[in-house]
Amino acid sequence: MSCWRKTTVLRVPALALGFQYRWEWSRFLEHHRKEFGWDPGWFTPALCENYSYKEHSKWLEGTDIYDPQMRLDLNVYPALVKTVPGPFLDYYIDEVSLRSEERKYGMDDCARPLTPEEKEKYLPLYQKLFPEFTLENMEDVHYCRYEWYDGAEAQYFY
Numbered sequence: 165m166s167c168w169r170k171t172t173v174l175r176v177p178a179l180a181l182g183f184q185y186r187w188e189w190s191r192f193l194e195h196h197r198k199e200f201g202w203d204p205g206w207f208t209p210a211l212c213e214n215y216s217y218k219e220h221s222k223w224l225e226g227t228d229i230y231d232p233q234m235r236l237d238l239n240v241y242p243a244l245v246k247t248v249p250g251p252f253l254d255y256y257i258d259e260v261s262l263r264s265e266e267r268k269y270g271m272d273d274c275a276r277p278l279t280p281e282e283k284e285k286y287l288p289l290y291q292k293l294f295p296e297f298t299l300e301n302m303e304d305v306h307y308c309r310y311e312w313y314d315g316a317e318a319q320y321f322y
Contacts, residue, residue, distance in 0.1 A: 167313055168313055169259055171258070172259070173254040174307060175255075175275070180304035184236055186236065203256060207255050211312075212250065255290075272309065273308075274307070275306050275308045278305055278306070283299055287299055
């Protein structure tokens with residue numbers, strides 16, 4: 165079993181779901197904790213807080229992004245307006261282990277808007293959690309595929 169994985173998710177920012185503050189988001193996650201999982205076919209909070217955290221870390225330096233009172237739209241950081249601020253809710257479509265010869269070291273990663281067919285297909289999933297969710301809201305959902313290392317076989321740590 166490899167410790168490299170390729171994961172495919174549908175990702176939507178918490179901000180697009182109507183959450184404005186970290187405390188609202190945290191309360192939502194706690195309320196639905198038993199409904200979330202990490203396997204395909206489940207919603208879960210995304211592992212990342214921003215699409216490109218390194219690029220924006222200078223703006224977040226000295227800031228507690230987990231502060232319950234922090235606004236999710238990050239209006240206090242004008243340079244972040246062009247980015248999609250986290251946190252995100254992911255719907256896991258697929259996750260596979262990669263052998264060493266299959267790894268592409270991020271070259272195969274992608275984030276793209278959903279096709280019209282995908283929007284219609286996945287809308288009912290979002291309406292289970294958010295009954296007011298519409299096809300128009302699906303504009304905020306993106307198909308994301310990425311490789312990552314889970315460290316499970318890092319024997320040199322023992």
